[in-house]
Amino acid sequence: MNKALSVxxxxxxxxxxxxxxxxxxxxxxxxxxxxxxxELEWHLFSAMFLLSIAY
Structure with a gap:
């Protein structure tokens, strides 16, 4: 799971x-x-940020 989040x-x-x-x-x-x-910058940043917190 951590590897998938990292990738x-x-x-x-x-x-x-x-x-x-x-x-x-x-x-x-x-x-x-x-x-x-x-707009795509904001969406990518927010998804990256939220997934990074889980990692």
Whole structure:
């Protein structure tokens, strides 16, 4: 169970990092921001945080 939580939270963290990177590049390089990406950041962070507490 701990291994599954560890893998899941690590995957969520990597997705969160990639999402934030894409959001920053879109915002500053192309002057285009997506609210959907920002919402996804909050959802990934909250899921990662709640699963990390259980670990």
């Amino acid at each position: 899941t939270t690590t995957t969520l963290l990597l997705l969160l990092i990639a999402n934030v990177f894409v959001d920053v590049v879109l915002r500053y390089a192309f002057n285009n921001s997506s609210i959907a990406l920002q």
